[in-house]
Amino acid sequence: MVFLPEAYDYIGSSISETFAQAECVEKGDLMVKLCGLASENKVWLSLGGAHEKIDRKSDSEERERIGNAHILIDDNGVIKEKYRKIHLFDAPVVGLKESNWTLAGEKLSEIIPSPVGNLALSICYDLRFPHLSHEYRRRGANVLTFPSAFTVPTGKAHWHTLLRARAIETQCFVVAAAQCGKHNEKRSSFGHSLVVDPWGEVILVTVSFINITQSIMTAEINSVIEINQIEDMEENIGVGYCELDLEKINKVRTSMPVMDHFKYDIYQ
Ligand SMILES: O=C(O)CNC(=O)[C@H](CS)NC(=O)CCC(=O)C(=O)O
Numbered sequence: 627m628v629f630l631p632e633a634y635d636y637i638g639s640s641i642s643e644t645f646a647q648a649e650c651v652e653k654g655d656l657m658v659k660l661c662g663l664a665s666e667n668k669v670w671l672s673l674g675g676a677h678e679k680i681d682r683k684s685d686s687e688e689r690e691r692i693g694n695a696h697i698l699i700d701d702n703g704v705i706k707e708k709y710r711k712i713h714l715f716d717a718p719v720v721g722l723k724e725s726n727w728t729l730a731g732e733k734l735s736e737i738i739p740s741p742v743g744n745l746a747l748s749i750c751y752d753l754r755f756p757h758l759s760h761e762y763r764r765r766g767a768n769v770l771t772f773p774s775a776f777t778v779p780t781g782k783a784h785w786h787t788l789l790r791a792r793a794i795e796t797q798c799f800v801v802a803a804a805q806c807g808k809h810n811e812k813r814s815s816f817g818h819s820l821v822v823d824p825w826g827e828v829i830l831v832t833v834s835f836i837n838i839t840q841s842i843m844t845a846e847i848n849s850v851i852e853i854n855q856i857e858d859m860e861e862n863i864g865v866g867y868c869e870l871d872l873e874k875i876n877k878v879r880t881s882m883p884v885m886d887h888f889k890y891d892i893y894q
Pocket residue numbers: 632633636637638715722723724750751754775776777780781
């Protein structure tokens with residue numbers, strides 16, 4: 627299975643550029659190509675965040691806005707699920723207001739059984755809302771996904787901690803493909819695509835692999851590195867590879883059955 631980050635299609639340098647390139651998820655040219663690639667190569671795809679052109683008739687709001695949609699494609703090239711980002715990143719700390727151009731989603735993703743586990747779809751800023759992750763766990767997820775385009779200052783401060791916390795609390799694998807580098811004069815992303823196991827251990831983090839001009843298909847497979855080494859590393863576009871040992875989930879959950887210990891009667 628291949629996981630791509632939020633905004634895997636493009637990152638616009640202005641709202642008008644972002645609108646101009648948005649495509650309808652089900653019928654867009656890019657999506658047709660990606661479904662073809664999934665079936666030809668027999669891989670599942672997690673497309674972490676498409677700029678989704680929304681049919682105005684189904685949008686009750688007056689302003690033009692797009693969806694931020696995480697799409698899951700199976701190895702037959704069939705779209706299995708589409709999740710629209712629920713929590714929009716309106717954050718004065720970095721001067722971004724996603725709700726200016728995005729319409730928030732209103733429902734959770736289904737839990738989708740896949741060859742790498744029972745997947746739950748989220749996007750980026752959703753990571754900061756533990757109730758969402760907890761609800762996915764309660765509904766049977768064992769792999770949470772947080773494709774992201776985290777900003778550099780908030781990424782430095784919180785990215786690793788939040789991802790590990792969600793993994794530890796829910797006892798799920800957490801897979802987080804992340805944008806990295808400078809997109810335009812105004813935007814850069816923190817990077818550090820991460821996979822965390824249900825015990826909270828980081829089992830994959832991407833660092834510098836390939837030159838941006840090389841094909842991703844020829845990228846070298848990464849080796850796992852220690853978190854305390856990361857600060858000094860440059861990150862380019864690249865790929866990381868790891869295996870999810872689903873047995874770990876059972877081990878962690880039986881050895882510490884936190885789900886049985888919630889006291890909803892006391893704190894709802
Ligand atoms: O708009 C696009 O083209 C792609 N989408 C994004 O970059 C989104 C909305 S601005 N970024 C985040 O949610 C960052 C969250 C974050 O950095 C944090 O929670 O600290």
